[in-house]
Amino acid sequence: MAKQRSQQAVQGKNSINDTYVMPHSPEAEKATIGALLSEKTAIYEVMDFLKPDMFYDEHLNEIYSVILEIESHSDVDLITVSEGLKKRKSKVEVYQLAELSDITTSAIHIKTHAMIVFQDYMRRMLMMKCAQTLNDSKDMSVDVDDLISNHIYEVENLSDITDVGVTISIDKLAVEAYKEYQEREKRAKEGHPVGIHTGLKKLDNVLHGFQKGCVYVLAARPGMGKTAFLLNCARKTAEKGNNVLIFSLEMPKVALMNRMAIAHSGINSEAFKEGRLSQEEYISLAESLEQLSQLPISINDTASISVQQIRSQAKKMKRKGKCDLIMIDYLQLIDMHQLKGKTTNDEVSACSRAIKIMAKDLNVPVILLSQLNRSVESRADKVPLLSDLRDSGAIEQDADAVLFIHRPSYYDDNADRNLGQIMIEKNREGRTGNIDFWVDDCITNFKDEAPSGSYSNSYKSHYEVEEETPF
Numbered sequence: 001m002a003k004q005r006s007q008q009a010v011q012g013k014n015s016i017n018d019t020y021v022m023p024h025s026p027e028a029e030k031a032t033i034g035a036l037l038s039e040k041t042a043i044y045e046v047m048d049f050l051k052p053d054m055f056y057d058e059h060l061n062e063i064y065s066v067i068l069e070i071e072s073h074s075d076v077d078l079i080t081v082s083e084g085l086k087k088r089k090s091k092v093e094v095y096q097l098a099e100l101s102d103i104t105t106s107a108i109h110i111k112t113h114a115m116i117v118f119q120d121y122m123r124r125m126l127m128m129k130c131a132q133t134l135n136d137s138k139d140m141s142v143d144v145d146d147l148i149s150n151h152i153y154e155v156e157n158l159s160d161i162t163d164v165g166v167t168i169s170i171d172k173l174a175v176e177a178y179k180e181y182q183e184r185e186k187r188a189k190e191g192h193p194v195g196i197h198t199g200l201k202k203l204d205n206v207l208h209g210f211q212k213g214c215v216y217v218l219a220a221r222p223g224m225g226k227t228a229f230l231l232n233c234a235r236k237t238a239e240k241g242n243n244v245l246i247f248s249l250e251m252p253k254v255a256l257m258n259r260m261a262i263a264h265s266g267i268n269s270e271a272f273k274e275g276r277l278s279q280e281e282y283i284s285l286a287e288s289l290e291q292l293s294q295l296p297i298s299i300n301d302t303a304s305i306s307v308q309q310i311r312s313q314a315k316k317m318k319r320k321g322k323c324d325l326i327m328i329d330y331l332q333l334i335d336m337h338q339l340k341g342k343t344t345n346d347e348v349s350a351c352s353r354a355i356k357i358m359a360k361d362l363n364v365p366v367i368l369l370s371q372l373n374r375s376v377e378s379r380a381d382k383v384p385l386l387s388d389l390r391d392s393g394a395i396e397q398d399a400d401a402v403l404f405i406h407r408p409s410y411y412d413d414n415a416d417r418n419l420g421q422i423m424i425e426k427n428r429e430g431r432t433g434n435i436d437f438w439v440d441d442c443i444t445n446f447k448d449e450a451p452s453g454s455y456s457n458s459y460k461s462h463y464e465v466e467e468e469t470p471f
Contacts, residue, residue: 023123024056028116032105033060035110037066040075042107043067050247054121059092065102066090100357111120122158129154149306149335156246156308194323196365199233202435203447206208210237210325210365214355214400214429215276217331217369219389221377224405224441225420225446226369226466230327231260232446233367235394243324245317246299247310249333253301263445264288298322305405306335307311307354320360326362328355330369332390349394370395372404403424407439418450 032050047068054063066084070076079103082094133151136142155455184194195209210216220226227250234244246401248256248320262269264289277285300313310328317323328334336347359366371390376382384404389395396402407420422435437452 003445019465022056022127023120025116025120026057028113028120029055029057029060031104031113032117033063033067034100034106035113036064036076037078037097037101038104039107040077042110043071043076045107045111047071048110050114050118054117056120056124059096061090062090062297063092086250118347125158126155127409129158141393149191150311152312153306154310186348192240196242197233197237199229199236199439199446199447200422200435202437204423206431206433206435207427208430209369210268211429212363212365215359215366215368215394215398217370217374217389217399217402218405219374219384219385219402220405221410221411224407226328226405228259228263228369228439229405229422229446230329231256232263234297234325234327235260235292237325238297239451241296241322243296243317243322244298244327245314245323245325246297246327246329247305247313248299248329249305249330251301256299256301260303261285261288261293263440264292266445271425286310298320304333304335307351307358310334311354311358314358314362314364318364323362323364325365325367326359327366330371331355332371345394352394368399373469382406382408384423384425396426399426400428405438420442 032046036046050064052061052065052068055064057163062082066074066081069231070080070084074080074374078097082097085097095422114229114238128149132154133147136147137144187194190390193204193207194211195211197209198204198279200209204246209217214278218229227248234246238244258272262272265281265284267277267285271277271281273283285390298317302309311324314323314326331348331351334351335353354364356369370382372388373390374386376388383406386396386402387393389402401422404423404425405420406423407417408415409417409419418438418440420437422437422441426432438447
C-alpha cells in the first residue's frame with residue numbers, strides 16, 4: 001500500500017509539472033545566494049526559515065547547502081563556498097559563483113528576496129498536496145472521510161512551516177510586560193478577572209481566569225458533571241462577551257443547547273424531557289432560548305474529529321474574531337489514527353502536545369475534558385490523583401492546570417448531592433487547593449454558594465490553598 005501511494009505521489013508530481021509552471025523566481029533565488037556570497041553575516045538574516053530544498057534551481061539548492069555547512073565552522077565567502085563545492089565534487093564552477101556574487105552589491109534586501117523564495121516554495125508544496133489529493137480521490141477504494149482528513153492533515157503540517165519564529169529583544173518584551181500589567185490592573189479595579197471568566201468567582205480568584213495560550217485539563221469519573229461544568233462556563237463567560245468555540249465529540253449540539261436552556265431558565269429538567277412544562281415554565285424556556293441565541297457561542301459536534309481538524313476549525317473562527325476560548329469534550333474521543341502512535345499512550349501524548357501547541361499558536365485558552373481511569377474507584381476516599389489521568393502522563397505534563405471534579409455523593413448516599421469540590425491539583429501559574437461549589441440536582445448549573453433557601457446544613461466553606469512556586 002505504501003509503495004502504491006509512493007507511485008501515485010510521483011505520478012501526481014509529474015502530472016502537475018506537465019500541467020502547470022511551478023511558481024519560482026530565478027531572480028530572487030540568484031539575488032539571495034549573491035547576497036550570501038557578498039556579505040558573510042547575511043546568512044543570519046535568513047537561516048532560521050530558509051532551507052536548501054526551497055530553491056527551485058538545483059544548483060542554487062546545492063550552493064545554499066554548502067553555505068549552511070560552512071557557517072557552522074567558518075566564515076561564508078566566495079572562496080570558502082568554492083572549496084566546499086569542490087569537496088562535494090559539484091558541477092558548479094567558480095565563475096558561476098562569481099557571477100552570482102556580482103548580482104547584488106549589498107545584502108540589505110536579502111530578507112525580502114529570501115521570503116519570495118520561501119513563498120514560492122510554499123505555493124509549490126500546496127500545489128503538490130492538492131495534486132496528490134486529486135489523484136487519490138480517483139481511487140474509489142479510499143473512504144472519502146479519510147481522503148478529506150488526510151488532506152487537512154497534510155495542509156496543516158504544511159502550514160506549520162510558515163510559522164516562522166521571531167526573536168525579540170528584551171527591551172521590547174519589557175514594554176509588553178508593562179502594558180500587560182496595566183491591563184491587568186485596569187481589569188482588577190473594574191472587578192473583572194485578569195483572564196476569561198471561569199463561571200465561578202472562587203475559581204477566578206485562584207486561576208485569575210482562564211489565561212491566553214494555556215491548556216486547562218478538567219477531569220473526572222463519568223457522572224461527576226464535566227460536561228455540565230463546561231456548559232456552565234461557556235454560558236457565563238459568553239454573557240461577558242467572550243467568543244466560545246465548543247467541540248463536542250460525545251453529545252449532539254441540540255442536547256447541549258437543551259442543557260444550557262434548562263440551566264439558564266431553571267425549569268424542571270424531567271418535565272422538559274417529558275414535554276409537560278407548565279405555562280410559566282414554557283414562557284421561561286422561550287425567553288431563555290431567545291437570550292441564549294444572542295450569545296457568542298459556536299458548537300461543532302462532529303463525532304470523530306481529529307486534532308488537525310479541530311485546529312483548522314479554530315483557526316478559521318479565530319480569523320473571523322469568533323474564538324476567545326476553546327472547549328473540547330473530550331480528549332479520549334478525538335480521532336488519533338493519523339498520529340500513528342505505537343500505543344494508545346503514544347497517540348494521547350501526541351494529541352495532548354498538539355492541543356498545547358494550538359493554544360499557544362492561537363493565543364487562546366483551551367479547556368480540555370478528560371476521563372480518569374478506574375484507579376480512583378479502588379481507593380477508600382475515592383479522591384482523584386494526577387496519576388489517575390487516563391491513558392497518558394503527558395496530559396499532566398502539557399497542561400498548565402489540572403482540575404478534578406469530585407462529588408462525594410457519587411460514592412456516599414448520605415452525602416449532600418448538591419455539594420462538590422473542584423480540586424486544583426496543578427497550577428503552573430499559582431496556587432493549588434480545593435474549591436467548594438453548589439450544583440442543582442440535575443447537574444446543569446454550578447454556583448459558588450447554595451441559593452438562598454436551599455443552603456445545606458452540611459455545607460461549610462473550606463477553601464484550602466497550598467502555595468506553589470510558579471514555573
